[in-house]
Amino acid sequence: LCLAEDLADLKQRLGRMLVALTTDGKPITAEALGVTGAMTALLRDAIHPNLVQTMEGTPALVHGGPFANIAHGCNSVLATRLALKLGDICLTEAGFATDLGAEKFFDIKCRQAGLTPDAAMIVATARALKYHGGVPVPELDRENVAALTAGLDNLEAHVEAVRQFKVPVLIGLNRYPSDTEREYAAVRERCQRLGVEVYVADVFGRGGAGGEELARGLQRLLATERSGFQPLYALDDPITVKLDTIARRIYGADGVEYPKRVERQIVQAEALGYGRIPICVAKTQRSLSDDPTLLNRPRGFTITVNELRISAGAGFLVAITGDITTMPGLPRRPNAERVDVTPEGVITGLF
Known part of the structure; x- marks a missing residue:
């Protein structure tokens, strides 16, 4: 569904699903079983993107959630096309990091949908960099510039990965209360050497206002650098x-x-x-x-x-x-356990 261009395309995709092989090795598809129409009927309304409102009252499209570690990790092509039509700038997330969501966004979604991304934003945190530098999780709230500096090798790998696709890149550093200016300075120093701009964002703490500097940085990148996007490999490659x-x-x-x-x-x-x-x-x-x-x-x-x-x-x-399992996992207490409806019909526990 997330890669479908329209209802007709979705129906074709459902029909070509490989269900089994015959005893002589020939494919048996969903179309051959005569169930394509029934499956399309079930998904007729699900193909439409969902227009939702953020907590600050701005519009957002939420449609599809394939995990990037086991699937292609991108929202629907239809939602992306709608956002491109309705807004001046379309921001879309690809799950996890460049090795998963970004690579699949570029090589699968963009290639198939004919999309040319103008820029890419890598989201990082000082905590994650310290973790990659060898700091145990219970100690991540403590300043550790040496460990963070070591962990910057990981960030450098992600920057290099995006540049493989000839797309301009910048970094958004999500602020945590335990972050220090010395840690930010270490990140800025490495990013300067890499030739990539980095901006601290505090959207969680301050809402949209906390992301204005990052947004302006993105606008400057779009105005000064042109994308030469190209997929990593050719489809004809073995x-x-x-x-x-x-x-x-x-x-x-x-x-x-x-x-x-x-x-x-x-x-x-x-x-x-x-x-x-x-x-x-x-x-x-x-x-x-x-x-x-x-x-x-x-x-x-x-x-x-x-x-x-x-x-x-x-x-x-x-x-x-590796040992990856393709059954998605949930936290010990999924959010669904907190959602309820009162006798008056009021939904509770959403936030």
């Missing part, structure tokens, strides 16, 4: 070449390893005609590698693909790496 390109140029890996079973799955996917579609890597969000314990900017590692799945409806191949 599956293994696409995976190797992502692993080396975005993750910083030395290469990709495939068990024999996965090698057979790759051969099968190409034989079925799915060799010329994008790759969607399912990978941990906690590391640039496929090992969540390898923090900062790991080097000297390889990515292991444990399974290759065909998502024919979405139009991409899913490469399952």
Whole structure:
């Protein structure tokens, strides 16, 4: 649904979903089972973007929430097109970091929808940089410029990843109450060396006013730099070449390893005609590698693909790496537990 251009396109995508294979290896699709119409009927209204209001009364479009670690991590193409039509500037989020949401936004969503992003904003925090520099979670509220400086290698990797796509980039540094000016100075110094602007944002604490400096910085970037956007790989590249390109140029890996079973799955996917579609890597969000314990900017590692799945409806191949599970998780107490309706019909617990 999130990649569908309209209802007719959604119906086609539902119809080409690969359900199974015959005993002689031929594909069985949802269309062959005669259920495409019924599925389209269920999703007829779901395809329309949701117009919502922020807490400051401004409009926003919320539509689709595929996780970037197990799916392509972007909102719907329809919502993005609507935002581009209704506003001067469209801001859209790609989940997690550049190795997941951004790479998939560029290589899957933008490529398929014909979108050319004018700029990219990397969101960072001093806390996360200290964590990548080796500080345990209970100690992240303490100033530690040395650890933060070490963790800046991770931020540098993300800046380099965005630049692989020839898109102008800036950094938004989300403020936490425990942040210090010495920590901000260390971030600014590294960013200056990288040739990228960084702006501290306090939208959580001050609302829209806390993001004005960042917004003006984005406007300046849009006015002074032009995007030369290009995807990372060609669709005609073999599956293994696409995976190797992502692993080396975005993750910083030395290469990709495939068990024999996965090698057979790759051969099968190409034989079925799915060799010329994008790759969607399912990978941990906690590391640039496929090992969540390898923090900062790991080097000297390889990515292991444990399974290759065909998502024919979405139009991409899913490469399952490491120990990632594709069942989304929830917090110990999901927000749904706090939502209720009073006898008078008043909804409570939304905020």
